[in-house]
Amino acid sequence: MKTAEQQDTAIHEIKKRSMTGEVLSRLVRNKGAVIGFIIILIVVVACVLAPVIAPYHYDDQDISRKFLEPCADFIMGTDNLGRDIFSRLLYGGRISLQVGFIATGISALFGITLGAISGYYGGKIDNVIMRVLDIFMAIPNLLLAIAISASLGTGIASAMIAVGVSSIPQFARIVRGPILSVKGQEYIEAATAIDASDMRIIFRHLLPNVLSPIIVQITLGVANSIIAAASLSFLGLGVQPPQPEWGAMLSASRVYIVDHSYMVTFPGLAIALLVISLNLFGDGLRDAMDPRLKD
């Protein structure tokens, strides 16, 4: 009896590993995804180690060295207060990454839960949840984020919540559809028959079906959240100066666009580079997880 069980788990292990392995091997063969992943890794490490790498503190002001063009001492130049732009970018990346990941975490957590409940229970609950989400979808995403962050006031936390909440409906929709279609399958019936709890059915049997779109959506969601958060601080909401958030830096340097264009170039490049890598990786992940979608 025990050996049979062991055999079962062994087979299960092999199957599991080969599935992940297959996805990984497909992912590794995708040049874009690999490049994206490497850049993400470099950016994350650089930002985490910002206090070690950065030559200056992000708020190290010195008017005597303001508006220095990129040179050996200040590889990306200095801003209007003489602060080193490179150092500020490193510190700012920490904020952008934090906001990106936590905001996506918020939207994933609530979106997946709502979508799963909606799809699994159906009927009235489904109706109520979907109608409420319809209301949120009627407001363009960025507009909703602006409204939420206006009411929460400025700051990193408010930016995270604003960006996170505004993309909850997307996650809910991704999860609900497949769950609706899988719900009727025999193995769900079997699970119900052996008296598995609703929670168990949702988490063990239903959600794994939607795992790949969820993972892809999370990767792309981080990219979008970073842009959305930058947009908020660009508008003067969300993260505030002297915090070196990338969008806030762009917004502050906009005044000097005519004479000191390098001030605008580097923060924008930083956002674009990080977001491109996330998108490349997300696209690669999608192709690897669901080869049918690949063109």
Place this chain on the structure above:
Amino acid sequence: MWRYIAKRLLSMIPVLIGVSFIIFTLLYFTPGDPASMVLGEQASEEAKNEWREEYGLNDSFWTQYFRYIKDIVTKGDFGDSYRNGRSVTSSLIDRFPTTFLLAVCTCVVAMLVGVVLGIVAANHQNSWIDAIARVFGMIGISMPMFWFALLLIMFFAVKLQWFPVSGFYGPRYVVLPAIALGLTHAASLMRITRSSVLDCIRQDYVRTARAKGQTEGVITRHHILRNALIPIVTAAGTSFGIALGGAMIMEQIFAIPGLGRLMVDGINQRDYPIVRGAVMLLALSFSLVNLAVDMLYAYIDPRIKAQYQGASRKKQKTEAEEVQA
């Protein structure tokens, strides 16, 4: 069909009420006292209270909310601005055309570039055109549009001086913001078009059309595009929403006096009636565009049209039966 439109229009009502409730609640609980913002911190408590009384801010949440809805429904009145006492409705009417124009121009740019490039790329899959299109798509969806706008200003307005840096006094002023916003959407539209067209290219009926010697142009137009259009139209509808949201940022960068500027200024000055009105109006126009997109489906896809007609006919039948019974 008319039945369906009427039904959809009716179903917008609860959504818009929901939007108004969300926005009203959000702004109601916003920290910061509008009275002190308008009258100044030093104003006496009496004066502040009088001011609050005048704008009905001392009433309970529900009284305020229902009065707000009632005024909108019965009089089309979105309240008065805290700042200058001007009617919000007239400010909205002043500003809306500008934002709408910008959003429409953006969508035109996005559709022209995105859809055409997507079709060409899909038709020449894995060629150099396709490669360029894919790079464009990747960069486009990743580049923050406000940065792209700044780069455009740097190059076309400051260096080449082809277009004005900011302001809004004529068609020339729309070009840069529409391109900045439009090209970023064109990227996502291009990606969707490309994959949608690629999907159709592999269908059996396309092979059949080729086999019977149909010309490539006709195949592209009648067999592929017609079928690939649904996801493209959906994306175009969403991109209008994004354009409305993006217009907020473009108006900020290019100093365009539109709804977005009005709203951001309103947020900064705690002028909540303005913010509420702007969000409501933008949500309304977004919902209407989405309704129009749904209508378009029926024209593009006869199957969907048949569904509507079938449903309404069936309904008429059952209703007739009920009457008879």
